[in-house]
Amino acid sequence: MSSNNDVLIKRVMELSDIIGPSYREERVIEYLVKEFRKITDNVEVDNIGNINVVFKSKSNPDKFITLFAHSDEIGFIVKKVEKNGFLRIERIGGVNRNILPGTTIQFLNSGDKEVMGVIGVKSHHFMKDSEKGVIAAPESLYVDIGAFSDKDVYNNYNIRVGSVGVLYSKARQNRDLLIGKAMDDRANCALLLCLAEEIKDLDIDFSVCITISVQEEFNIRGILPAIERIKPYIAIGLDVTPSCDTPDLNGYSDVVLNNGVGITAMNFHGRGTLAGMIPDKKLLEHLTKIAEQNNIPYQYEVALGVLTETAFLEFAGNYGIPCASLSIPTRYTHTNIETVSINDLVNAKKLLYNFLIDIKKDNKYGKNNF
Structure with a gap:
């Protein structure tokens, strides 16, 4: 062997x-x-x-x-494209909800190219005390890919409802451990x-x-x-x-x-x-x-x-x-x-x-x- x-x-x-x-x-x-x-x-x-x-x-x-x-x-699928260019997503499989706000994800667009995005999180400066430490409900999550309108999403990023994505990470080694x-x-x-x-x-x-x-x-x-x-x-x-x-x-x-x-x-x-x-x-x-x-x-x-x-x-x-x-x-x-x-x-x-x-x-x- x-x-x-x-x-x-x-x-x-x-x-x-x-x-x-x-x-x-x-x-x-x-x-x-x-x-x-x-x-x-x-x-x-x-x-x-x-x-x-x-x-x-x-x-x-x-x-x-x-x-x-x-x-x-595990991954994500786009369920809605907002007029202002943000994306709404559903989970594919049991993605750990607790880690999602602020997490980077990557989509595959209609041309099979990667599109990076980040799951948004409310600014700390404007967050109410009652909101701190609370896990966001899945339906409140949105993704920012840098677009400023739904037409921008469709025409320049080639993302649409049904596009899929995954958590973003680059695999790495730490002595006897592999992480990714x-x-x-x-x-x-x-x-x-x-x-x-x-x-x-x-x-x-x-x-x-x-x-x-x-x-x-x-x-x-x-x-x-x-x-x-x-x-x-x-x-x-x-x-x-x-x-x-x-x-x-x-x-x-x-x-x-x-x-x-x-x-x-x-x-x-x-x-x-x-x-x-x-x-x-x-x-x-x-x-x-x-x-x-x-x-x-x-x-x-x-x-x-x-x-x-x-x-x-x-x-x-x-x-x-x-x-x-x-x-x-x-x-x-x-x-x-x-x-x-x-x-x-x-x-x-x-x-x-x-x-x-x-x-x-x-x-x-x-x-x-x-």
Whole structure:
């Protein structure tokens, strides 16, 4: 297994900087497809943008394991252009409302060019005491792109209702930490790209499909067509999870940054989408065994308020799919300063690599062996 962490770091930072909110992941797809096709010709993109990268097993070609991460990020959509040139926006996905006033965002205009803007905030000098420390309601937010009329917005900035944008940030490294927007889930996209290079010449006892899915932040189910085509026997998802080592979350859970990959024991989201996942017992035990045999640090994760595609994959197909999930502890999720540990990413990749070389064609997962 390669130990070239510089390539992983470079890819995480490059992917973090790309604009790609849900439904507008094209730039991310283009980057990943180009890189995956340097590794194998077996790269397919479906009509909504899911990428499937297939490595066929010589000894067991029809039995698949899918490893997946999502390409999209949280963002914004323009819902109204005011006569004076300011924009009104709606969130795409769960953008952290608390950080928005004064935050820089970037839009893609009708010519696919970036347009910078800032979410306005009332001048401190004219702010009433009753307004200080109050989080602005979403409907009161407006964006200043430097335009002075709606015609200026349309004709000179090429922005209109339906234009999309994302939080603005340039990825950066601080020793063992990587900081930027969209670490959720571009860090794991980079991880899977590096893993693909490491397994391309292996004869694994399962065929492997690396899937990069779309629309996870908006409706969670974008991966389903890609899964339907592959019909995997088992699936392992990679996403992020809140790190509980900051002063405001200290002690909320034992999952912390730089202390190992998170292995999900349960996640659940009860707000709006009543869904979650408890992993397949045999798959969970196998991943744990591999981590312990190879001295890979890991943390069991129980996360309320977190939801990933595995919640829906379990029920895919005619027989269901035994699922598990690996999580990268992340500070400041759904903001422009998401922070991950390089060491956690490396250990997650190491766990997957060793799992793949350990898996045997007659391994049984799920409950259909009674």
